[in-house]
Amino acid sequence: METGYKGTDRMITGIVFGVITFWLFAQAMVNVVPAVQSDLGISMGTLNIAISVTALFSGMFIVAAGGLADKAGRKKIAYIGFVLSIIGSLCLVLAEGAPLLIAGRIIQGLSAACIMPSTIALIKAYFEGKERQRALSFWSIGSWGGSGVASFAGGVIATNLGWKWIFIFSIIFAVLGMFLLKDTPESKQESSGSFQFDFAGLSIFIVTMLALNIFITYCASFG
Template sequence: MSTLEQSAFRGNDRLTLGMVMGVLTFWLFAQSVLNIVPAIQQSLAIPLPSLNLAISLTTLFSGCFIVVAGGIADKLGRVRMTYAGFALSIVGCLCIIFAQSMPLFALGRVLQGLSGACIMPATLSLIKTSYEGKDRQRALSFWSVGSWGGSGLCSLAGGAVATWLGWRWIFIFSIVAALIGMLLIRGTPESKAEPGERQPFDFSGLIAFVMALVTLNLVITKGGTFGWLSPVTLGLAAICLFSAALFFRIEIIKKQHGFIDFSLFRNKAYSGAVLSNFLLNAVAGTLMIASVYVQRHRDFTAFQAGMLTIGYLIAVLAMIRVGEKLLQKAGARKPMLWGTRLGAVGVMMMTFTFLPDSSYVVAVLAGYVLLGLGLGCYATPSTDTAIANAPADKIGVASGIYKMASSLGGAFGVAISASVYAALLPQGGSVAATAGLLVNVAFCLLSMAAVVLMVPRK
């Protein structure tokens, strides 16, 4: 497509739906495993610490490479990168469908993470370049429906499919969704950043960054298995610290040529949106802990555990458009604060594991509704704050960093919550679940603090 065709193109509902399907292939299908841990563990005979590691690989690798993919999308084309994400999703799903043991299952999870790394920043950049004004905010709302709503639908849909068809069917449906998304975005003019001076890619910084995050994740998820003071754990911790120090040294030396452009963080509003987004996405651990607890210690099926989240799904989908209207009337700060507060109260209600079954079900249902209202209220104002405060020539990288925060927040939130749960499991399922959920309450409160300190009132 010519530059004229690209600049004249205006996004339509077909493109919006195609991008939503792309987001769903990650948040809905890749993350649905949070509700089917017992079924996968029984089917593949993977120890719980190893399964927790495999589950976190998707969001971990998405977070590691999402900024790189955003930069590549700016240079090679955002539509082309979205297609690449769909293709990786299909291959990753096939690996998981045919997996009989840990290696192929883990490979599929890694590929799904790379798929998300391609799709997330590329589609956000397409929204920036293909829509304007209220149309952009509307497209962002529907994009958020796929993202935040997908995270809500994953437990419900994943539990139902796993209970009635078998957990592998989740990933068959994911392949179908990816194919539909590819058809919907077909014919969209390619979108690229204006060509500039070609810079060498920061491979050394990327390698140090990945090493730091992977070893940190291993320490969190496997430290209890290895022994917290064992040579293996201490060695991994040392590699993590060395890699992190090396990464910051490389990025300071390279400055503008690093794969993470730290100059973006000079904008306080952008920094606040990214940090609060990281912390609020860490609350993804709630979905896993609450689901595993009721299945293992209250004898719920995966479908019944998923049904507990139906209020979350409805609330987050309904509230996202409300969050858009609040953004237009009150600015971003207020709805972001309301969202984090509601999330904290909602997760706190799920910590009441001392209640009998019927009362606890009511508490969890109400907690999920409040969590959904909070996330829905937060989603569009936070995303709009991030991309509206990014320079036009760096929107792909800026979007990538924002979504990196989402993915890494989810990865480490799940890993930390699961590790706390596993560590305290000998003390009883209720104690372990309460502690794991309290970790997520803390994430909500820290996210609220980031908004208070960094996002401007106007």
């Protein structure tokens, strides 16, 4: 979709804020295991599922979400990702046991699957040449850079404020990201053909990966 719009620093900042909701805040869960287990009173096996399921669901749905973003609109799917991030983080903030913890982590994974491909596509649509390289560098800083400081940031927040504050900050950054992207025009791939999605294939893939993840986590207790 051609609009003549050129990407701005405001847009880049909004995109980075969206990316770090997964790479920094969601990933920080790995480093607050004792605090979460003590607070919620759940087993280590359940906590391991909660830790791994976010990346699992992100990986399972990222290709589908990227294809949907091209057809339905990249900004729209990015916004859906932001909303899912807020909902997932809120589930973790309100969690008193395993159900909301697991649900929140799954929703965070779906959020990342929406945000990552759609924001990359927005950068490709609205930046050119050196400016595109610059925008992609900031996206990389938000992703791999965010992952690199997740241990430190998560530890500092959990030590001084409590582990749930990690996800309160995630909500704040998601809201700010949505605000910063609000003036970005919609972008989508023009297509004359009908869009068909392989729901059966995705369902089989999801069931297989979930079964494998549960087996690996609980195989010792299964004998």
